[in-house]
Amino acid sequence: MDIISKAYFFIGSLVCHQIRERTIYIGEKPLPFCARDTGIYLGIFIALIYCISRRKLKADKVPSTRTGILLVMLTVPMMIDAVSSYASIRQTNNTVRLLTGIFFGMPIALFLIPAANYKVDGSNRLKVIDGGTDLLLLSFINVLAAFIILKFEIPSWWTVSTACLSGLVFIISRLGYTVIKLLNLGNPERRGVYSLGITAVIFGMLYIFKYYVIEWIMYQIGI
Secondary structure (H helix, E strand, O other): OHHHHHHHHHHHHHHOOOOHHHOOEEOOEEOOOOHHHHHHHHHHHHHHHHHHHOOOOOOOEOOOHHHHHHHHHHOHHHHHHHHHHHOOOOOOOHHHHHHHHHHHHHHHHHHHHHHHHOOOOOOOOOEOOOOHHHHHHHHHHHHHHHHHHHHHOOOOHHHHHHHHHHHHHHHHHHHHHHHHHHOOOOOHHHHHHHHHHHHHHHHHHHHHHHHHHHHHHHHHOOO
């Protein structure tokens, strides 16, 4: 299990700074992603599971205009929190980072799922989310998950870490799958395999960028 744990931290290091003070601990062990990234990927994962449970994974219709606006508005608090804290305008904490991250990640999944299934001829019928009540329920589930993690530490380190890692893999592979499908590339029956291949390539590129490009730049400037 220690090898798998190290793999989780390694993958996390490709997309996250992993600063310990900005990371949530479960059982005295830090998660492989900082609090904000944990929120983002957890929000994506919960939205994905929610859509699967409601048989919306093949949804081809984007949210209504009003729901879409609400989803976009949910992403704003994290951007405000990140910019204001990095600019030293205000102090933030891991609770705020986690919650705003969750509401940033949740809309990403809800827009990405129908994007790959969208039909240009307008024959889209299955909405990814039915409306305000559906959105409210999903939001409640996300907040409840954050509350349980922060206050009770009931989910194990493995459960939360795996959920976050799954959210990260989903967003990368789904983006790849969407591009492949929209451009009508390759054998339709093997597009899922192609998207996983793209995911592996992207992780490889992240590795090169993080451990060669960034390290070289830091060496050149003396950091």
